[in-house]
Every structure is written in structure tokens, then in C-alpha cells.
Amino acid sequence: MPNSLYRLVDRQYDIAQGVAQPLPLPRYDTYSICNLRGGIGKTSLAFNLTYLADSVLAVDTCPQCNLTWFFDNNYLQNASVTVYDMLLPNFVPGLGSPSHIAKSISATNVKFNNRNAYYLPSDGRLYILPSQIATSIVQAQSVSGQKQIQIIDNILFALKNNITREMQETQTTRCIIDTSPFFSGATHLSWHASDALIIPVRTDQQSVNALSLLLKTLSDPASEFRKIMPSNGHTPKIQMIVLTHCGWSTVHGARNRPDQQTKIYIEKVFDIIRQNITQFTTSDPTNHLLLLDDFFGTGRISSAKATPIPLLHPGESMTIDRVRAEVNQSVEKIQNQLKYIHASIW
Ligand SMILES: Nc1ncnc2c1ncn2[C@@H]1O[C@H](COP(=O)(O)OP(=O)(O)O)[C@@H](O)[C@H]1O
Numbered sequence: 204m205p206n207s208l209y210r211l212v213d214r215q216y217d218i219a220q221g222v223a224q225p226l227p228l229p230r231y232d233t234y235s236i237c238n239l240r241g242g243i244g245k246t247s248l249a250f251n252l253t254y255l256a257d258s259v260l261a262v263d264t265c266p267q268c269n270l271t272w273f274f275d276n277n278y279l280q281n282a283s284v285t286v287y288d289m290l291l292p293n294f295v296p297g298l299g300s301p302s303h304i305a306k307s308i309s310a311t312n313v314k315f316n317n318r319n320a321y322y323l324p325s326d327g328r329l330y331i332l333p334s335q336i337a338t339s340i341v342q343a344q345s346v347s348g349q350k351q352i353q354i355i356d357n358i359l360f361a362l363k364n365n366i367t368r369e370m371q372e373t374q375t376t377r378c379i380i381d382t383s384p385f386f387s388g389a390t391h392l393s394w395h396a397s398d399a400l401i402i403p404v405r406t407d408q409q410s411v412n413a414l415s416l417l418l419k420t421l422s423d424p425a426s427e428f429r430k431i432m433p434s435n436g437h438t439p440k441i442q443m444i445v446l447t448h449c450g451w452s453t454v455h456g457a458r459n460r461p462d463q464q465t466k467i468y469i470e471k472v473f474d475i476i477r478q479n480i481t482q483f484t485t486s487d488p489t490n491h492l493l494l495l496d497d498f499f500g501t502g503r504i505s506s507a508k509a510t511p512i513p514l515l516h517p518g519e520s521m522t523i524d525r526v527r528a529e530v531n532q533s534v535e536k537i538q539n540q541l542k543y544i545h546a547s548i549w
């Protein structure tokens with residue numbers, strides 16, 4: 204490994220101990236957690252960062268509603284106004300615009316009792332949002348001059364404008380947007396709603412491919428993102444890539460060395476960061492790659508109980524689908540990794 208990668212791995216050791224200085228990154232209010240692939244840790248990260256953030260609005264834009272479920276296990280029964288209802292009036296004329304949509308998380312998840320945290324729930328109808336956006340853009344293009352620019356701005360900033368209002372109404376200062384693995388629709392709008400992106404990449408080749416596709420979608424003039432831009436050309440930068448499901452070597456004396464698979468993906472992702480550094484929020488590639496250990500049993504229990512990982516204790520166990528799961532002894536390490544990500548973004 205080149206030297207810079209050794210430094211990055213050494214830093215992870217300090218992070219695990221809870222003694223590393225936060226990264227020298229600019230701080231923003233609104234982040235999209237995004238990569239164009241499922242099952243890589245977007246929702247887990249969104250859930251845990253929401254817990255750590257305090258004074259936060261979490262926005263679920265994924266039609267699978269996993270984040271919504273974490274906040275309200277009964278969301279299907281507890282009918283509510285969703286991100287879809289919030290966005291639709293921006294594309295279909297004549298509908299009244301709802302406001303005060305955000306719900307207090309502590310009302311349905313007691314783990315958030317001491318938190319000033321709100322969320323905007325998702326629903327399955329977000330699957331059809333892409334065609335509604337496409338239709339309204341085509342209609343906008345038949346309008347001429349300044350009016351067209353204004354209509355397109357209203358479409359592309361629909362999520363941003365709604366989030367700004369909901370943050371004012373809830374008096375929250377930070378926003379985390381969880382996204383689906385698909386670009387078209389709400390993910391597209393989330394890019395225009397956020398200052399910067401946080402990109403989870405799992406230690407597998409498909410996730411790296413998804414990262415390359417994302418970078419291309421951000422930068423290629425022919426991409427769906429760049430083909431139609433708002434008047435101010437807004438493009439989010441990338442704050443951080445979080446390599447998820449990392450493992451460590453168990454070889455004697457190798458306490459702080461990534462395992463072979465993790466090492467390969469650290470190298471691949473770091474190369475991609477170096478080659479695309481202009482798309483990041485600083486010019487130093489080592490500022491932009493953090494590792495998050497495989498959650499194993501900790502993750503299964505966190506998910507089953509809708510409990511943020513910072514609240515779990517080593518040794519806690521439960522039976523999930525007839526299989527016993529236990530919070531790993533090394534849960535503190537994961538907690539420190541999450542805290543460090545939190546401390547490096549706000
Ligand atoms: N380091 C990690 N980061 C995020 N998720 C992890 C990690 N290790 C294990 N997992 C597990 O991987 C799964 C990721 O799922 P999820 O967060 O829903 O992904 P996505 O939202 O990208 O589809 C969860 O079951 C989670 O417990």
C-alpha cells in the first residue's frame with residue numbers, strides 16, 4: 204500500500220479508540236446519503252447519524268420506507284402525509300400544498316426521547332415519481348423564456364424548498380436525506396436539495412461500480428443529472444466516502460491491519476477519489492475515505508429493535524428469526540467510528 208493509505212489505516216485506529224481529531228472538512232447543513240446500489244448501508248448510516256445529530260430533520264426518499272420503519276414500526280397503519288404528498292403539488296398543478304409534515308421521531312420511537320429529531324416519512328408511491336417529474340419537465344420545455352427557467356427551477360428545487368420550510372417549522376438546523384438505489388426521481392431531487400453527498404460503498408465490486416456510475420452521473424454533461432440543470436447550476440460536492448462492511452486481519456500481531464478484501468477495496472476506492480478529487484469538498488484525498496466495520500450481530504439487533512447503535516451494549520443478545528444474535532464485544536469501536544463521521548460533517 205502507498206504511504207497515504209497507511210496513514211488512513213492508522214487514523215482508523217485512533218478513531219476506534221475515540222482519540223482522533225475530526226477531519227478538516229467544511230461543514231454543511233444538508234447531506235444526502237447516496238449510492239446507486241442497495242444493501243450497502245445507506246439507511247443504517249442515515250438512522251445512526253440522525254440519532255447522533257440532534258436538532259435534525261431526517262428525510263426518507265426511498266420508496267422501500269426502511270428509514271421510515273426505523274422511526275415508526277407501525278408506519279403502514281399510522282397513515283401520514285409523506286414525502287410523495289409533499290412533492291406532488293410541485294409537478295401536478297391544482298393540488299393544495301401541504302405543510303407541517305414532519306413528525307417528531309420520539310412520538311413513535313422512544314429511543315429518540317431526548318432528541319430534537321423529526322422525520323418526513325416515505326411511501327411506495329415514490330416509485331412513480333420519475334415519470335411525473337419527466338412529464339412536468341417536458342411541459343415546462345414548451346414554455347418560453349424566463350418563465351421556463353423559473354418553472355424548471357421550481358421542479359428541480361422542489362425537495363429543497365419543502366425541506367427548507369419543514370426545517371423552519373421544526374426549528375431544526377441539520378438535515379439528512381436517505382435515498383433509494385435509483386437516480387431518477389427523488390434521488391435526483393435530493394442532489395439539488397443537499398450541500399454535499401455522503402457515499403457508502405460496501406467492500407464489493409458492484410458497490411465500486413455504483414460509485415463510478417454516481418461520479419459519472421454527477422459530472423458527465425450528457426447524464427440525466429446534468430442534461431437539465433437549475434439556473435444556478437447547483438451541483439453537490441462529495442464530503443465523504445464511507446467504506447462499509449470492513450473487516451480486520453486476525454493474524455497475530457496484525458491488530459490494526461485491514462483484512463485482504465478490505466485492503467483491496469480501500470485501494471480501489473482511494474484511487475477513484477484521487478482521480479476525481481475535484482468533485483470532493485477538499486483537495487486532499489485522505490480527507491474523504493472513512494471505514495466502518497461490519498456490524499454483524501450488532502447490526503441485526505439494532506435493526507430488529509430499531510435502536511441506534513450508540514445505545515447498544517456489548518453482550519446484549521436476542522433471538523431473531525430463531526437465530527441468536529449478540530452485540531459484538533467490539534461495538535464500542537463501531538460507535539466511535541459513527542461518532543467520528545458525525546463529528547466530521549457538522
Ligand atoms: N458497516 C456497515 N455499515 C452499514 N450497514 C452494515 C454495516 N455492516 C453491516 N451492515 C448491515 O448491512 C445492511 C445494510 O442495509 P441498509 O442500511 O438497509 O442498506 P441500504 O439502505 O443501502 O439498502 C444492514 O443489515 C446492516 O445491519
Ligand SMILES: [Mg+2]
Nearest residue numbers: 245246265269
Ligand atoms: Mg435503504
